[in-house]
Amino acid sequence: MPEEDAIVIRDVSKRYGSGAHSVLALDHVSLSIPKGTVFGLLGPNGAGKTTIIKLLTGISPISEGTAHVAGYDVHRESLKVRARIGWVAAEVILDDDFSGWENLRFQARLQDLTEWEERANALLRYFELSDRKDDKVSTYSTGMRKKLEIALALLHEPMVVFMDEPTIGLDVATRRMLWDIVTGIHREFGVTVLLTSHYIEEADALCDRIAIIDQGKIIAEGTPSELKARVNADIVELTLSDGTDPKVLSTLAGVQEVRAQGNGWILRVESSETFLQHLLSSVPADHIRRISIEKPSLETVFLQLTGRRFGQDEPAKDVKKFYAQIRRLRV
Amino acid sequence: MRSQFWGLYSREVVRTFRNPLVLGLTLVQPFMWLAFFGSAWEQIASKNLGVFGTTNYIAFLLPGVLSTSMLSVGMFGAMSTIQDKRFGFMKRILITPTTKGVIFLSKSLGSATRGLVQIPVMLVAAAAWGVPLGHIPPLDWAAWGVMLFFMAMGFSSLFLAVTAPSTDWQTPAVLANFVTMPFTFASASLVPTAGFPWWMKLISELNPITYSTLLGRAFVLGRSVPWDNLWGMIGFGVICLVVGYFVSARWLRVE
Numbered sequence: 001m002p003e004e005d006a007i008v009i010r011d012v013s014k015r016y017g018s019g020a021h022s023v024l025a026l027d028h029v030s031l032s033i034p035k036g037t038v039f040g041l042l043g044p045n046g047a048g049k050t051t052i053i054k055l056l057t058g059i060s061p062i063s064e065g066t067a068h069v070a071g072y073d074v075h076r077e078s079l080k081v082r083a084r085i086g087w088v089a090a091e092v093i094l095d096d097d098f099s100g101w102e103n104l105r106f107q108a109r110l111q112d113l114t115e116w117e118e119r120a121n122a123l124l125r126y127f128e129l130s131d132r133k134d135d136k137v138s139t140y141s142t143g144m145r146k147k148l149e150i151a152l153a154l155l156h157e158p159m160v161v162f163m164d165e166p167t168i169g170l171d172v173a174t175r176r177m178l179w180d181i182v183t184g185i186h187r188e189f190g191v192t193v194l195l196t197s198h199y200i201e202e203a204d205a206l207c208d209r210i211a212i213i214d215q216g217k218i219i220a221e222g223t224p225s226e227l228k229a230r231v232n233a234d235i236v237e238l239t240l241s242d243g244t245d246p247k248v249l250s251t252l253a254g255v256q257e258v259r260a261q262g263n264g265w266i267l268r269v270e271s272s273e274t275f276l277q278h279l280l281s282s283v284p285a286d287h288i289r290r291i292s293i294e295k296p297s298l299e300t301v302f303l304q305l306t307g308r309r310f311g312q313d314e315p316a317k318d319v320k321k322f323y324a325q326i327r328r329l330r331v
Numbered sequence: 332m333r334s335q336f337w338g339l340y341s342r343e344v345v346r347t348f349r350n351p352l353v354l355g356l357t358l359v360q361p362f363m364w365l366a367f368f369g370s371a372w373e374q375i376a377s378k379n380l381g382v383f384g385t386t387n388y389i390a391f392l393l394p395g396v397l398s399t400s401m402l403s404v405g406m407f408g409a410m411s412t413i414q415d416k417r418f419g420f421m422k423r424i425l426i427t428p429t430t431k432g433v434i435f436l437s438k439s440l441g442s443a444t445r446g447l448v449q450i451p452v453m454l455v456a457a458a459a460w461g462v463p464l465g466h467i468p469p470l471d472w473a474a475w476g477v478m479l480f481f482m483a484m485g486f487s488s489l490f491l492a493v494t495a496p497s498t499d500w501q502t503p504a505v506l507a508n509f510v511t512m513p514f515t516f517a518s519a520s521l522v523p524t525a526g527f528p529w530w531m532k533l534i535s536e537l538n539p540i541t542y543s544t545l546l547g548r549a550f551v552l553g554r555s556v557p558w559d560n561l562w563g564m565i566g567f568g569v570i571c572l573v574v575g576y577f578v579s580a581r582w583l584r585v586e
Contacts, residue, residue, distance in 0.1 A: 057426045059585055079428045087426040093419040095342065097349040109338025110427035162426075 005068075006160050006192035007033040007056065012065035014051050014216075025051045027216040028065070033209075035159070038186050038193040040207030042200065042298065044310050048216040049196035050090075053162050056194070058082055070159040083111065086153030086191070090165040092145045096138040100129055100148050103137060104155060111156040123151040126188065127181075143174045150181060154189055161185070163195045167202060175202075182206050198310065200298045212302055219305045224298060231296040231304050234272035239264035239290040244283060252278040259307065264290070268304070335429040336437050343411065343441025347448070357407075357445070358452045361400040365389055365456060368396075368521070382523060385552055390462040394475075394547025395520025397453055398540045401446050401479055402507075402514055405486035408442030409494040409503035416498045421585050435579035438491055439572060443483035450479060462551065471550045478561050481568030482543050488568075488575030495583045519544045539567050 014026040026048045033039045041049045054060040056069050058078040067074045070084035094103055101120070108116035124130045127147040137145060146166070153161050163182070167175040183206065186193055197203050203210050204224050211221040220227055233256055240246060246265060250258045254270040269275040272293040279288070294300055303309055347354055369389045376388035383391050412434075415421045424434060458464055467475075494502050515521070517534035518541040524532055535541045542560040549556045 059422055059425060079430070082426055083428040085426065087423070089419055089422070091419060093423050095346075095420070097346050098342075106338050106342060107427070109334045110424060110429050112332075112334045112428060 005032050006035045006037075006070060007031065007039075007194060008068045009052070009056075010066045012052075012055065012067055013063050014048075014055060014060070015063045025216055026055070029213075029216070029218050030065075031211055031218060031221070033192065033194060035192050036186075036190060037208040038182065038195060038206055040203040040210040041194065041196045041213055042198070042203040042210050042302075043196075043213035044198055047198075047213045049198075049213055050164055051216075052213075053087075053164050053194070053196060056081075057085060057087060057162060083156070084159045086156070086158040086161040088146075088150055088153050088161065088163040088166050090168045092142070092149050094137045094145060094149060094152075096136065099134050099136055100124070100140070101133040103148060103152060104133075107152040107155050113156055116155060119155060119157070120151075123154055126184075127151050142170065143177055146170070146174070146178060147181065150185065154185060154191070157189070158191060160192045160194060163193060165196055165198070167197070167199065179206055200302075200310065204298055210298070212298070212305065214302070214306050220301060227298060227301045228296040231268075231300050233268040233270060233300075233304075234275070234296070235294040235300045235303060236267045236269055236272055236275060237261070237264060237290075237292045237294070238267060238288065240283065241287045241289050244287045248282050249279075252282060254278065266303070332430075332433055335427070335433050339424070339429070339434060339437030340441045340444075343408075343437060344444050346411075347445050354448075358449060360403070361396050361449055361453050362456050364396040364399075365392060365453070365460065368392065369460070372521075382526075384523075384554075387462060389457060389460045390551050391548065392521065393453065393457045393462055394551055395518070395540070395544045397450060397479060397547060398482065398543040399515050399518075399520050400449050400453075401443075401483040401543070402486050402511065402540070404442050404446030404483045405488075405490035406503050406507035407445070408438050408487040409490040409506075410500065411442075412438055412491060413494060413498060413500050413503060416584065416586055417500060419586070425585055430580065431583040432576050432580040435488075435491055435495075435576055435583065436572075439484055439487040439575060442487040443480055446483035446487075447476070447480060450476065464551065466553065467550050471556070474558075474561055475547050475550055478543050478546055478564050481564045482539050485539060485564075485568040485571035488571035492571075492575040492578040495579045498584055498586060514538060514540055519548075539564060 009029055009031040012026060012029045013024065016023045016025055029048070029052065041052060043049050051060070055062050056067055056074055058074055058081060062075060069081045072080040072084070074081050095106065098106065104116070104120045108120070121130070124133050127150070129144060129147060129151070132140065132144065137148060140148065166182070167178050170178065179202065182193060182195065185191060195206060207224065209221065209223055210227060211218050212227070213219065220230070238249070249255060249265060249267060252275065254274050255267055256270065257268040259266045267275070299310065347357065369392045372392070373388040376383045376391060377386045385391050415424070425431070454464060490503060490506065493506060513534055517527070517531045518538045519535060520540050524535045524541065527535060542563055545557055546560040548554065
């Protein structure tokens with residue numbers, strides 16, 4: 001494993017259960033995440049993002065393949081891995097019966113730390129929680145609770161921090177605050193952050209590199225700019241009135257692809273501005289019922305790679321069924 | 332490992348004292364047995380000296396109630412573990428260098444310690460009810476405490492081992508309801524076992540509560556002390572702890 005990689009995943013698969021009723025949650029995934037980066041796993045619900053975190057943190061065993069975190073094999077050297085990682089859950093998990101300081105002390109004991117008070121005080125100062133450290137965390141606001149949870153994850157100076165959907169369910173202001181914190185801790189403490197998200201704008205704003213995951217497979221990886229450059233086209237969504245021949249769309253200059261979606265069409269075009277001129281010269285304006293134009297973004301990357309948008313795809317309909325199946329088969 | 336055990340163990344014990352309702356009910360629950368069951372049966376015992384060996388039924392009942400209350404201690408330990416799984420706390424613990432075995436040990440011993448809190452309250456209540464306790468020497472008090480601690484540890488370990496693969500909060504409660512009846516009534520805790528049918532007698536002879544009750548009753552009523560019961564109970568506690576440790580290390584489910 002190269003010295004500069006904090007996480008290396010080689011051909012990892014995860015299957016819940018066995019036999020005909022088993023569920024393949026991850027399908028031969030490989031990834032290398034360099035030290036000191038904020039790396040995003042972006043994908044819709046049920047894509048396999050949280051499963052990757054469970055495997056890398058040792059919560060769930062790998063079915064096939066190998067994974068190393070901080071230089072250690074997650075299966076054979078699990079305790080060494082767990083001493084070098086921090087974890088921030090989607091939902092805040094704190095002991096409400098205890099104060100902020102007591103939660104930190106508990107975490108220090110779990111991490112077997114002896115000299116932790118100075119670091120804890122520094123973290124409390126950084127997260128502006130010093131004044132409330134002796135109050136029960138049940139009296140904290142959502143933002144304060146999230147900050148304390150991140151402080152717990154950083155207490156033992158981990159090499160890698162896993163953040164599983166850290167902003168899910170938060171209001172816009174708290175989400176923005178969290179974004180600043182992620183950027184800040186990465187800069188201030190030099191940790192590698194592996195972040196999962198199904199918010200495209202979040203991954204775009206925070207991550208140095210992103211892997212797009214869908215149905216248990218990594219379908220693209222790169223910096224946000226690299227991924228957007230792959231699209232190299234504008235996306236036009238269009239609904240025409242009944243009786244308009246859609247075949248005309250594929251004949252227009254600059255149209256790279258036409259795909260049906262519901263009762264409308266999705267087109268990849270070289271330039272949306274030029275396309276509009278050609279469209280209006282071929283189709284009467286009153287035959288166009290709806291039109292929207294999208295410049296290259298991570299959303300359009302996903303659309304191009306999968307033919308679906310986040311959250312409107314067929315597998316998403318089966319997410320509940322998928323999770324219910326996993327719950328039954330969980331090992 | 333010591334630091335992690337101490338962190339989890341102290342959390343388990345301290346949490347009891349942070350919740351006044353839980354603490355209050357934990358203390359009052361065995362006291363209610365003395366108050367209701369004891370008062371109801373006292374008049375019968377007073378006329379049946381030959382059956383109970385004493386006319387003071389509360390004195391007869393006290394060791395039995397202390398023993399059966401250690402059974403419920405185990406249930407609380409298992410419920411606290413399920414709660415940790417459901418709220419994700421178990422994951423937080425296990426994404427640190429803490430092993431499942433250490434989690435089991437801290438839960439089991441934490442529950443047993445919590446059970447001991449009931450003992451002084453019960454003794455004060457019994458004394459107020461006219462149970463003479465002043466004649467018991469310090470060594471016997473210590474032996475009684477050790478007996479109850481090992482029984483609580485044994486029951487906690489059993490409950491934790493059985494519920495290790497479960498994440499359903501109903502499991503410990505249903506299990507406790509299922510075993511409470513045979514453990515309580517097929518034992519010497521409430522009445523002497525002499526009049527039991529053969530099958531209940533058989534259960535009572537396999538029941539740790541019987542042995543704990545008989546030892547405590549010997550101390551309270553000044554009878555000949557069956558010291559073998561103490562060694563047997565220490566063995567029961569240690570065996571359950573070892574079995575529970577390996578079962579939890581293998582099958583403790585995280586979520």
